[in-house]
Amino acid sequence: MALRFVKAAALAAAVGLSASLPMGAAKAAEGPVELPHVNFSFNGPFGTFDRAQVQRGFQVYKDVCAACHGMHLLAYRNLRDIGLSEEEVTAIAASVQIQDGPNDNGEMFERPGRASDRFRRPFANDAAARAANNGALPPDLSVITKARVGGAQYIHALLVGYTQPPEGVTVMEGMHYNEYFPGHQIAMAPPLVQDGQLTFGDGTNATVDQMARDVSAFLTWAAEPELETRRAMGVRILIFLAILGGLTYAVKRKIWADVH
Numbered sequence: 168m169a170l171r172f173v174k175a176a177a178l179a180a181a182v183g184l185s186a187s188l189p190m191g192a193a194k195a196a197e198g199p200v201e202l203p204h205v206n207f208s209f210n211g212p213f214g215t216f217d218r219a220q221v222q223r224g225f226q227v228y229k230d231v232c233a234a235c236h237g238m239h240l241l242a243y244r245n246l247r248d249i250g251l252s253e254e255e256v257t258a259i260a261a262s263v264q265i266q267d268g269p270n271d272n273g274e275m276f277e278r279p280g281r282a283s284d285r286f287r288r289p290f291a292n293d294a295a296a297r298a299a300n301n302g303a304l305p306p307d308l309s310v311i312t313k314a315r316v317g318g319a320q321y322i323h324a325l326l327v328g329y330t331q332p333p334e335g336v337t338v339m340e341g342m343h344y345n346e347y348f349p350g351h352q353i354a355m356a357p358p359l360v361q362d363g364q365l366t367f368g369d370g371t372n373a374t375v376d377q378m379a380r381d382v383s384a385f386l387t388w389a390a391e392p393e394l395e396t397r398r399a400m401g402v403r404i405l406i407f408l409a410i411l412g413g414l415t416y417a418v419k420r421k422i423w424a425d426v427h
């Protein structure tokens with residue numbers, strides 16, 4: 168009898184715990200502030216990438232972010248996926264100097280990049296990266312949209328979220344106030360500071376907000392290049408299941424037709 172009571176109590180506790188856990192997790196995931204909503208072309212279950220936007224986003228990465236952030240999971244040749252031609256990719260790769268070696272004399276050397284090279288690392292190692300950034304390490308951006316709650320929405324918010332600190336908040340030396348960064352003090356100086364900081368090849372007006380959106384789209388593609396294939400496959404599977412379901416139902420009706 169007593170054992171049964173203990174069991175029931177344990178069950179009740181377990182149910183209570185599992186019911187409260189997801190809520191707690193969801194709360195933590197919400198973060199401190201709500202992110203401004205951006206209508207990205209890849210939002211929703213059927214969304215796809217806007218190639219022109221992803222290309223502009225790569226330009227923002229290349230001309231601004233690449234000074235501090237690497238993307239070591241990407242090779243230059245992957246840029247063909249976003250619609251750049253063979254020649255453009257070769258030219259982009261050749262415009263950077265890549266560390267290679269050792270050569271026959273055992274020395275490391277630099278050479279122009281090739282399409283098969285991974286994106287150039289901006290710093291030789293993490294210590295050098297920290298030394299150049301006030302002790303903070305700029306994270307690799309290859310899968311950053313997967314590594315942060317909110318993904319592209321968060322990256323966009325972070326890039327446009329630099330403001331003056333509210334009354335009574337002192338920002339530490341070398342830090343910057345950002346509304347959307349957890350804790351609000353970030354070591355990254357605002358990378359996108361003024362409209363027209365870049366000129367986009369397709370004539371799009373390069374406002375800070377536009378550059379932030381575009382680079383967020385590019386980082387989403389980088390983290391999830393298979394997104395469109397995966398979604399197209401999902402649609403095909405749903406169509407297949409609908410047809411199969413219809414057939415199964417028809418067969419069932421036929422087989423059971425004589426049973427009254």
Ligand code: HEC
Nearest residue numbers: 231232234235300303304305306311322353354355358382
């Ligand atoms: C001058 C160097 C520098 C440049 C340029 C720069 N960043 Fe950063 N970034 C940093 C540093 C340093 C950190 C680490 C900040 C910290 O932890 O306080 C960081 C952090 C980040 C983070 C992580 C924030 C988090 O939630 O942890 C993202 C995302 C990011 N940068 C995106 C970008 C993008 C996109 C660009 C280009 C538009 C860019 N950065 C340009 C130095 C830079």
